[in-house]
Every structure is written in C-alpha cells, then in structure tokens.
Amino acid sequence: xxxxxxxxxxxxxxxxxxxxxxxxxxxxxxxxxxxxxxxxxxxxxxxxxxxxxxxxxxxxxxxxxxxxxxxxxxxxxxxxxxxxxxxxxxxxxxxxxxxxxxxxxxxxxxxxxxxxxxxxxxxxxxxxxxxxxxxxxxxxxxxxxxxxxxxxxxxxxxxxxxxxxxxxxxxxxxxxxxxxxxxxxxxxxxxxxxxxxxxxxxxxxxxxxxxxxxxxxxxxxxxxxxxxxxxxxxxxxxxxxxxxxxxxxxxxx
Amino acid sequence: xxxxxxxxxxxxxxxxxxxxxxxxxxxxxxxxxxxxxxxxxxxxxxxxxxxxxxxxxxxxxxxxxxxxxxxxxxxxxxxxxxxxxxxxxxxxxxxxxxxxxxxxxxxxxxxxxxxxxxxxxxxxxxxxxxxxxxxxxxxxxxxxxxxxxxxxxxxxxxxxxxxxxxxxxxxxxxxxxxxxxxxxxxxxxxxxxxxxxxxxxxxxxxxxxxxxxxxxxxxxxxxxxxxxxxxxxxxxxxxxxxxxxxxxxxxxxxxxxxxxxxxxxxxxxxxxxxxxxxxxxxxxxxxxxxxxxxxx
Numbered sequence: 371x372x373x374x375x376x377x378x379x380x381x382x383x384x385x386x387x388x389x390x391x392x393x394x395x396x397x398x399x400x401x402x403x404x405x406x407x408x409x410x411x412x413x414x415x416x417x418x419x420x421x422x423x424x425x426x427x428x429x430x431x432x433x434x435x436x437x438x439x440x441x442x443x444x445x446x447x448x449x450x451x452x453x454x455x456x457x458x459x460x461x462x463x464x465x466x467x468x469x470x471x472x473x474x475x476x477x478x479x480x481x482x483x484x485x486x487x488x489x490x491x492x493x494x495x496x497x498x499x500x501x502x503x504x505x506x507x508x509x510x511x512x513x514x515x516x517x518x519x520x521x522x523x524x525x526x527x528x529x530x531x532x533x534x535x536x537x538x539x540x541x542x543x544x545x546x547x548x549x550x551x552x553x554x555x556x557x558x559x560x561x562x563x564x565x566x567x568x569x570x571x572x573x574x575x576x577x578x579x580x581x582x583x584x585x586x587x588x589x590x591x592x593x594x595x596x597x598x599x600x601x602x603x604x605x606x607x608x609x610x611x612x613x614x615x616x617x618x619x620x621x622x623x
Numbered sequence: 624x625x626x627x628x629x630x631x632x633x634x635x636x637x638x639x640x641x642x643x644x645x646x647x648x649x650x651x652x653x654x655x656x657x658x659x660x661x662x663x664x665x666x667x668x669x670x671x672x673x674x675x676x677x678x679x680x681x682x683x684x685x686x687x688x689x690x691x692x693x694x695x696x697x698x699x700x701x702x703x704x705x706x707x708x709x710x711x712x713x714x715x716x717x718x719x720x721x722x723x724x725x726x727x728x729x730x731x732x733x734x735x736x737x738x739x740x741x742x743x744x745x746x747x748x749x750x751x752x753x754x755x756x757x758x759x760x761x762x763x764x765x766x767x768x769x770x771x772x773x774x775x776x777x778x779x780x781x782x783x784x785x786x787x788x789x790x791x792x793x794x795x796x797x798x799x800x801x802x803x804x805x806x807x808x809x810x811x812x813x814x815x816x817x818x819x820x821x822x823x824x825x826x827x828x829x830x831x832x833x834x835x836x837x838x839x840x841x842x843x844x845x846x847x848x849x850x851x852x853x854x855x856x857x858x859x860x861x862x863x864x865x866x867x868x869x870x871x872x873x874x875x876x877x878x879x880x881x882x883x884x885x886x887x888x889x890x891x892x893x894x895x896x897x898x899x900x901x902x903x904x905x906x907x908x909x910x911x912x913x914x915x916x917x918x919x
Contacts, residue, residue: 453812461810470826470919
C-alpha cells in the first residue's frame with residue numbers, strides 16, 4: 371500500500387439478494403485529503419460508505435466480498451473489535467440524527483464511548499469539538515437543552531462535532547448538506563475545508579458544484595461501478611470516459 | 624345535482640364534525656355526571672374518606688367500606704404490570720433489533736390471535752391451569768399456604784391478557800425509530816446493547832410509558848377473567864397468595880341482586896365512579912410522563 375493512501379478498496383462486490391449494488395469497485399483514498407464520491411442517486415455511493423465502517427453488518431441481506439484496507443488492515447475481516455474500528459471513522463449522514471439527549475451529552479456520550487470519563491476533561495473536549503464544528507459560539511448558553519431543539523443546520527454541525535469526538539482519522543459524510551439551507555451547507559463545507567489537513571474525508575455527493583469547490587480527489591460512480599477516478603483537475607478538467615463527460619455536462623443525472 | 628351549494632355543504636359537514644367531536648369530548652364527562660348522580664345518595668350519608676378508607680363491607684348492616692376493593696384492584700394491577708412490563712419491553716426489543724424480519728411476520732398474527740381471545744376464555748384457563756399450579760406447586764414450593772384463587776393468579780391471567788396489546792404498541796414504537804439513529808450510535812463505537820439502552824429506549828420512552836399506561840388502564844378495568852380467579856373475598860390481602868376482590872368484580876358480581884338492600888345500588892355506582900376516577904388519574908399521570916420525556 372502506498373504511503374499516502376489511507377483507504378484502499380479492492381474488488382469490492384456487494385449483493386442484496388440477486389441485485390448487485392457494487393460491482394468490482396477499486397478505489398484508493400489518499401490520506402488527509404477530501405475525496406468526493408460523485409454520481410447520480412442509486413449508484414451505490416451510500417452502500418460504499420456503509421461498507422467502510424461496517425454498518426453493512428446491520429443488514430443481513432447484504433453480502434459483501436472483496437477487501438477494504440485501512441492502514442494495512444482488512445476491515446471486512448476484522449471480527450473482534452468492530453467498535454474500535456468504527457471509532458476510527460466519524461459518520462455524517464444525510465439528515466442529522468442527534469441522540470435523544472442534551473446538546474452537551476451528545477458529545478459527552480461519544481467521549482464516554484471513547485473511554486473519557488473525567489468530568490473536567492469531558493468539559494474541555496465538548497467545547498473543543500463544538501468549536502471545531504463551528505457551533506460553539508451559537509449554542510454555548512444552550513448546552514443543557516435537548517439537541518432536538520436546534521435548527522437542522524445546527525443539528526448537522528452537532529453531529530459533525532459528535533463524529534469528531536470519537537477521535538477518528540477518517541470522516542465519512544453521506545450527502546451531508548442535502549437537507550440543509552445554503553448558509554448551513556456553507557458552514558459544513560468551511561468546516562471540512564479546515565479539517566482537511568488532519569482528517570481523511572470521504573464525501574458522497576451528487577452536487578457537482580460542491581465537488582468542484584472542496585474536492586482534492588474525485589471518484590465518479592455510475593450504477594455500482596467506478597467509471598473514473600483521479601484528482602479534481604483530471605476528472606473535471608479532462609474526463610477520459612464518455613459517461614463522466616455526459617454527467618459533468620449535465621446531460622444525464 | 625346537489626340540494627345545497629358547495630359553501631352550504633361545507634357548513635353542514637363542518638357542523639357534523641363539530642357535533643361528533645363534542646359528543647366524544649363530553650362522553651366521559653356525561654359518564655361522570657351520571658355515576659355521580661346515582662351515587663350521591665351514598666355520598667350524602669357517608670363522608671368520602673369513610674367510604675374510601677373504611678375496611679368493613681356489610682351492605683346489609685349499612686356498612687360500605689371500599690378499601691379492600693381498592694387495595695385488591697391496585698394489587699392485582701400492579702403485580703400484573705410487574706410481569707407485563709419487562710416481558711413486553713424485552714420481547715419488543717428482541718424481535719425488532721435482533722431477529723430477522725420474517726420472524727416478526729410470524730409473531731404478528733400470533734399476537735393478534737392472543738389479543739382477540741375473549742376474557743372468559745382467559746378466566747377459564749386461569750381456573751384450569753394457573754389456580755392449580757399456584758395451589759399445588761408454587762405455594763408449597765415457597766412454603767405458603769394458598770388455595771390458588773389469589774391476587775397472583777389474577778395478576779398472572781391479567782398480564783397474559785394485556786401482553787398482546789402492550790407488545791403490539793411497543794413493537795410499532797421500536798419499528799418507527801429511524802435506522803439512521805441506530806447507525807449514528809453504532810458509528811460512535813457503541814455496541815448494539817449500548818445503542819439499545821442509551822439511545823433507542825430513551826428515544827422510545829414516551830411511547831413506552833404510553834403503552835404501559837394503556838396496559839395499566841386495561842388491567843385495572845378488566846372484570847371477567849379477574850373475577851373468575853381472584854377469589855372474591857372481601858379482605859385486605861396480606862400477600863399475593865391471598866385472595867382478594869376488585870372493584871370491577873364487585874360491580875359485576877352484585878349488580879343483579881342488590882335491590883333488596885338500601886343504598887346497595889348507590890354503593891355499586893360509587894364503585895364505578897371510583898373506577899373511573901382511578902383510570903382518569905392513571906391517564907393524567909401517564910400524560911405527565913409522556914410530556915416530560917417527549918422533549919428529545
């Protein structure tokens with residue numbers, strides 16, 4: 371495995387019954403960069419993301435084969451410590467799902483799962499992660515309120531802070547701005563921009579402009595297959611495959 | 624062609640809806656008034672505290688103490704809920720979180736069948752199975768002398784009667800929690816059990832309380848099955864192995880034969896009034912908890 375590669379996906383196939391959702395997927399995801407997985411709805415982007423943190427285990431009907439190497443460790447074979455494994459990755463889903471607790475406890479719960487129980491340290495880290503997610507200034511006086519009272523944009527940033535609180539190396543984001551207003555989306559994108567040097571970010575999106583704005587690397591997928599991958603300049607500036615050209619040109623989506 | 628134009632039909636329809644609404648809204652109120660008017664004769668002669676806390680029930684001597692019935696009802700209901708609540712909660716969690724989907728498809732009809740069995744059948748089953756089981760095995764095993772007809776027998780039969788109702792609600796509640804919330808907790812490194820305990824149950828708490836409250840109300844009002852196995856002895860039960868008497872059983876057992884004794888009629892109406900008041904109280908408490916925990 372290349373020094374700069376964080377995640378290497380080899381021959382990944384996912385079946386749901388007889389339907390093949392992912393077909394021979396091979397992707398290399400570079401370390402501490404933003405890799406955008408681009409493609410129309412229903413092309414397997416979300417399933418791919420779920421393979422990365424083994425949430426596919428929740429769906430017994432999914433059959434996953436192939437290899438996903440994270441730091442020379444095939445996570446599809448990892449049996450014992452799947453919980454540690456998931457903590458290497460922060461997850462941001464399409465819509466925010468705050469835990470049914472206070473704002474403070476949403477972060478503190480993640481810290482607790484990480485093994486941090488000291489109150490003073492918890493306090494300090496809750497503040498730290500809320501600042502990282504660009505949320506602290508807005509809610510510093512509301513920490514004891516239920517998280518569900520926040521606006522949806524704030525909830526999404528709370529979920530980002532919660533994901534960061536498990537101290538991951540990777541951030542998995544599944545169309546994290548699709549339910550948000552433009553201002554909130556911008557907040558999230560800015561935050562990703564600041565985090566890109568410290569985290570390996572895998573962002574799934576179908577918004578071309580978003581990909582163009584923040585991607586270092588782009589993977590274009592269509593109907594469960596990887597059509598093209600490379601740096602953002604290569605894929606957007608000089609796409610090699612016909613399908614990529616069509617998608618970028620907006621002819622189909 | 625219509626007799627009325629659109630605006631007029633709108634008015635007529637709206638009026639009907641309002642009338643229906645008022646009817647539903649005032650029905651409990653009317654019930655209350657009716658029962659009160661009927662029991663006012665008794666309330667005229669005895670103080671409310673006397674009626675509720677007096678232990679002596681001798682209608683022929685003019686002594687109407689409802690305390691044994693109230694205590695009996697509460698015992699039976701509480702013990703039934705102590706059996707029902709954990710069984711339903713754990714079953715609902717298991718079938719929604721651990722088993723495959725087809726298992727639930729088999730479970731659902733089974734639960735519905737249980738829910739549809741008439742309460743007399745449950746009562747008979749209680750007499751044939753539960754009562755002998757308690758008198759022959761459970762009692763001797765625990766070193767208690769019991770004839771089987773007891774608070775415990777009634778609670779047991781009751782809990783089996785209300786389990787399908789409570790379980791159905793709980794399963795729906797757990798199924799309505801979005802998978803993404805579960806995924807969110809798991810992605811933080813929580814185990815499945817931690818996810819259930821800290822996140823799912825907490826999310827479902829208002830619904831769980833409502834389901835238990837519903838079960839409680841049903842258990843409290845259930846008449847026939849309880850009457851058949853509870854023993855119908857007017858005495859304060861000292862343990863769950865003692866027989867007891869419940870408010871609904873009191874009404875059902877005596878309503879036909881009360882005419883000869885003065886105020887007996889009023890006393891039974893008062894029992895119904897008590898029943899209604901306690902149900903209302905349960906409902907209010909339940910509502911309070913639902914509001915209290917619904918903020919997440």
